[in-house]
Amino acid sequence: MVPPDYFRLQALIFVLVVAAFANLYLTQPVLPVIREEFGVSAATASLTVSAVILGISLANLPFGLLADRWPFRRLLVMGGMVVAGAGLVCAATASFAVLVAARFLQGLFLPALSTCVAAYLSRSLPPERLNVALGSYVSATVAGGLGGRLLGGWLHPPLHWRYAFVTAALVLVVAAGVARRGLPEEGLSSRGPEEFQGFRDILRQRELRRTLMVAFGAFFVFSSSFNYLPFYLAAPPFNLPVQIITLMYLTYIMGIVIGPLAGKISNRLGNGAAMLGGATVFALALFVTLIPYTIMVALALVCLCAGFFTIHAAAAGSLNRRLSGGRGRANSLYVLFYYVGGAVGITLSGWAYQWAGWPGVVSLGLAVLAVPFVAGWQELREDRQTRQSL
Secondary structure: OOOHHHHHHHHHHHHHHHHHHOOOOOOHHHHHHHHHHHOOOHHHHOHHHHHHHHHHHHHHHHHHHHHOOOOHHHHHHHHHHHHHHHHHHHHHOOOHHHHHHHHHHHHHHHHHHOHHHHHHHHHHOOHHHHHHHHHHHHHHHHHHHHHHHHHHHHHOOHHHHHHHHHHHHHHHHHHHHHHHHHOOOOOOOOOOOOOOOOHHHHHOOHHHHHHHHHHHHHHHHHHHHHHHHHHHHHOOOOOOOHHHHHHHHHHHHHHHHHHHHHHHHHHHHOHHHHHHHHHHHHHHHHHHOOOOOHHHHHHHHHHHHHHHHHHHHHHHHHHHHHOOOOHHHHHHHHHHHHHHHHHHHHHHHHHHHHHHHHHHHHHHHHHHOHHHHHHHHHHHHHHHHHHHHO
């Protein structure tokens, strides 16, 4: 029997994370409008997205420390107010420099609503509930990222992009307020006192290092695939227009479905089996994208998302189930490795694309997917040895 508090907690966290991540890519669909309005180049307009990601990368480790020292509710209120307030500044400013600075400030405080949430779940839930809850958390990040793009480019007319910031700010304030009132106090489950674990202590543990490398490798391949996909589909033999290429990104919806499902698979078969299966599906999907038919590429992208988000959910669950302390620090390291993997992947895959086109990107991706594949196999073997010894 699942306690009612568990469903309430899961729903509150889902809504909060969706509201937070909606701010991440809010300007991405209206970058051409921002370029024209402020009279800047395309690369400069893109700073309204990259500034947020830079802020997240810089603030993850400090917020990991705070998550281990401060109550989550205090961090929730602080993060929600700053992100929403900076969003209102974005809506009102006529200065591009102020817009970028406010976006950077949003990035600095978004970890209070992401990294700290994962640490809170790890402290508040028993192990048998943690995998599914973290799977829902992963789904919420996907739904938020997709929702932000739709909010900025579809729900509000592109020329009225400022209203998208107002809407996102109001939704976040409401979500943070409801979560502040409704979330249970930390310590839903009866766990013993946490051991102190600093960043070095975490990195010294082979199993945790392995999981961090899974995050690095999986997002390395995923971010590279979707970054160079438009170039592949715009060229012969596809010659697809931008509108059709954009629709391909709706395959992200698979991430919303697969998160909780991956958590249930991990509970039943183990996190290692889920990572291993996800890496296999991911690799097969990459290979299928080489078939020069649009429908095959579309189907491959659905499977690619399913494989990636299975790996992501299983890795997050594996990390938090192994922790005896330092949960904020460990989750901040996970997010750091995740985003660094994406940045490195896009850079190296750019060279691969210049050298060998899309087959070069696929070949590099298949090679890097060996990391989550081997990690999943090793964890599966360790789980079996542990069960046999009991």
